[in-house]
């Protein structure tokens with residue numbers, strides 16, 4: 001095999017986001033990361049430098065549709081609507097284009113492009129950080145699909161049947177499944193089969209080309225501990241540990257923007273405006289007629305002749321609605337915002353999956369996996385450690401005694417072996433200690449509900465994000481059960497062979513409890529639990545009989561004509577799995593509703 005770095009592209013994309021060199025601090029990293037960034041950027045197969053959407057500088061005064069937010073759902077909506085060549089579509093995204101670093105799977109969760117959100121006033125959670133939980137959310141074209149873990153899980157059929165049972169016609173599993181399939185291009189169809197999967201859609205899905213060797217010990221441990229091994233958690237094997245499929249193509253990330261927008265880059269009827277923050281939806285006589293946004297130091301407006309689609313995610317969609325005068329009237333009045341429509345559910349019902357990390361060491365030196373050898377292999381072949389997310393591609397789905405066997409409520413996410421920053425030397429040590437791995441107890445059926453509300457009517461001030469996490473004691477119990485599953489996994493011969501040793505040390509704040517008893521873990525999760533950034537529910541979908549519903553089952557905002565919401569915020573209850581695939585499905589569903597309404601099929 002010969003290394004080939006000669007595919008230097010001549011394309012230019014001066015609108016790209018931050019460089020790899022910005023990710024790692026420390027001067028010794030800079031040369032290595034700058035060179036890697038240059039090589040990656042020039043390699044079209046990885047960076048897609050010649051395939052990117054070219055942003056528009058001066059949008060037209062009017063479009064048929066304006067989509068706010070180019071994330072998991074917004075990119076899908078804009079792409080699907082612009083399939084109709086006589087519809088003009090504008091997509092407004094607050095962030096820049098997706099950075100080249102994002103294309104390399106091992107550099108996931110890069111905080112450089114994050115909005116940097118924090119919850120406040122938590123009485124039961126994140127007590128070690130004064131009741132404020134931090135979580136990541138990407139500000140870039142592609143939204144969180146640009147820096148998420150790429151795990152492709154759709155959730156459980158019961159999740160969607162529950163939505164339908166709440167009065168959301170058209171959202172049962174059998175009705176949403178075709179839209180998952182429409183999106184999907186499964187690169188392992190021979191392994192996972194056509195009953196559950198499809199080929200030919202925009203979103204390439206498959207396992208990463210690389211798994212760290214310890215992966216197979218984790219799977220053996222899962223078998224030994226009785227959790228089982230699933231060959232496909234999206235098929236009929238709904239529980240067990242698995243090397244999951246992810247949104248990657250040949251070891252390169254597939255964000256929703258790369259999957260849906262880049263192939264549409266030659267469409268003359270699709271415009272994308274980057275670094276453009278929507279500050280308000282313009283509503284006249286009960287109808288959305290345009291959008292106000294801020295770009296390059298100026299407020300601008302654009303009008304729409306058909307619809308505005310709000311896809312700014314679970315934090316910003318309610319924020320934009322509230323800034324536009326749509327929300328609980330008393331709250332709006334108290335903030336000095338003119339009430340356009342009293343809609344009490346806006347910002348309510350906010351919730352997220354919760355997790356608690358249990359950390360261990362293994363009997364290996366703590367080396368950096370990102371080095372010249374790994375980088376060269378990745379540049380030449382898009383394989384090796386950089387082509388994957390380390391042990392994070394392994395997770396377990398478990399039904400605890402609190403749920404039905406076919407409706408799992410616990411997810412154990414594995415973590416470790418992720419090559420990200422590197423000092424530039426092959427085999428350099430990260431520390432003189434042993435390598436750390438973690439297992440995250442993930443609680444997938446949270447019952448606590450929080451709220452998004454205005455901090456002020458200034459559109460640039462973040463809203464107040466109150467998770468109210470762990471308010472319901474069932475959520476604490478769920479996390480502790482997950483921790484016990486992890487401890488059982490750690491006791492297996494398969495993992496003992498790695499000398500897996502618990503490294504969580506007793507917390508001072510929990511010193512009244514025996515370490516590691518259930519009482520101790522209950523105390524610990526109140527101290528250090530984290531939201532998983534799978535936030536949903538803050539503009540929930542519901543039937544007209546539900547006074548707290550924000551959108552109807554066709555995603556139309558109650559009481560405002562020409563305005564829909566398509567993103568994770570419409571989920572009435574979070575699904576039992578990572579939320580990106582479901583959110584892209586919501587984008588597909590929204591585009592279908594819109595095309596049906598306006599005769600666009």
Ligand SMILES: Cc1cc2nc3c(=O)[nH]c(=O)nc-3n(C[C@H](O)[C@H](O)[C@H](O)COP(=O)(O)OP(=O)(O)OC[C@H]3O[C@@H](n4cnc5c(N)ncnc54)[C@H](O)[C@@H]3O)c2cc1C
Pocket residue numbers: 068069070071072073074092093094095109136137138139140141142143144145147148149150151152153276277278279311312313314316317320532533534535566567568569577578579580581583
């Ligand atoms: C670190 C991390 C890891 C994750 N890992 C996984 C995973 O492995 N698998 C999985 O399934 N899910 C994962 N998720 C969750 C998943 O990515 C999200 O649920 C999903 O992206 C939500 O989609 P969305 O369209 O609702 O919002 P987003 O994807 O957040 O998109 C919203 C977009 O709107 C833009 N925007 C916001 N406000 C404005 C405004 N005022 N004007 C213009 N634009 C605006 C934002 O910049 C953003 O681009 C992860 C999330 C995070 C943060």
